[in-house]
Amino acid sequence: MNRRDAIWWAGALALGLALAAHFSLIVLSILPMNPLSYRCSRAIAAYVDPVFLQRWSLFAPDPIDADNAAFARGYYHDGAREIVTPWVDFTDPVLERVRALPVTPLNLTVTALSKAMGSIYTETGIVAATPADRDAMLKRWEDPTQQPRGLVVLETAGAAALRAAYPQFKFERVQIMLSIRSVPPFTKRFDPHAMQEPQYLTMDAAPFPNVIPWFSDNAQR
């Protein structure tokens, strides 16, 4: 073996080892916790997060099985009197436009709003919280800096929708309400009474965020 061949083989060996180490850490990061991944958890997190973080699940372990919607209402003053607008639905009008025209830039807005709503249910534990814990949670979230990120996104979108729907008002606070309605179970798919009523979760009002205007036809009074 000549010198050039030796260098080539050394390079091949090094690349092979690097790939083996890379994919070992990747695979350990996506496997359920086991003794090996537990022992290497710090190394795995340090290497994989954030560049090689695998967020590819494709509706696993179970797909979405409910329809979510979000509503916003704004608070403003007319003299000394505080006035509240009706609830404005700012998710369904966007979804309707996407359903009518699948290849539209609004698809990303639907994705963002859907994930923001989902994150409030999955990241905060508000649904399973006791009434006292839920009240404490909502009180804490009146301060936007303490809010979960999903709520910040929904308040921003809701505020943008309110500004588009009521450009004449100078809003001081925004309030968000979420609705969730489960899809009928597969075994009851032909039962017209199986469609459940939506459940609502109303947040406390928070200061009106500084947000750029939104397209006016994305909001529906």
Add this chain to the structure above:
Amino acid sequence: MEGLQAQLERAKDYLSVEHHLFGCALLRIGIGSVVVYYLTGHWAERSFLWGPNGLYPYWLFARELSTTHAPSLLAVESQGLFDALYLAALIVAVLYTIGWRTRLIGIPFAIFTWSLFMRNPFLLTGGDNLVQVELPLMLFANTSAFLSLDSGWRGPFEYSADTSRPVSALVHNAALFAMMLQLAIAYGAAGLAKTAGYTWQHGTAIYYVLQTREFGMSSLTSMLFRNDIIVALLTYSVVAFELSFPFLIWHRRTRWIAAAGAVAMHTAIALVMRLVPFAVEAMVFEFILFPDESYRGLIAWGENTRLFKWIIRV
């Protein structure tokens, strides 16, 4: 001993030539086009989706940085600077797509694409994630040997194997192998995760997805969910495809099955669930599964078909 030596020589000869170059070029064009689509298609609402006072405001991005560990060039407080960086990202994406100084431009392209994906994590789809984890590997592959400004828009028949750069070829082949393995892991992991899900186990997951307003089409959905056999077959075929994909892509006789399954599944996702960019991002990775000879054979076969002759005549 001589047998081992001969095998090593054969391996060295094989790895000293860059493989799957045409597929890598198609992948570059596919990924670049998706990013160009993201940037131009959302030009009017760029500030709303990614801007400092948009859906995911700058202060929220800064607050979450300690947990996400994912910085972004587009996370800036100034609207003017954001617009300038957005435009720069678009120019870089176009240059990468057309293959101008691809090795060099690939680095800012990867950084800007990362920045776009990370600026608003609520916009990140599974397809974006696949691109995100594959892009660092793509930087080491030769993606501009065909259909690029760098190559003079060379077609698949205008190139013969270059054996003069064995080290460069070794790095390219390692990157290609890594991209294919990453693809296999992505599908395999998605399939394995589904086996733990109640609705996937019971063959009803497709029903639930298509019953939601976000992903369903009312007419098609109602037709589909009335037939329980179709729902179960579709649900189980998705799991079966994802679990088999990691094993099918390595052999030339079976990789067609894997690619056809992926194209069928992602086309259905694009048409029925309206997740078009996601589907395109996932599908373009199938290009790298095939050697250049397959593309040459496909084109030669296509040239002899009536449809191709009709297109040329038109």
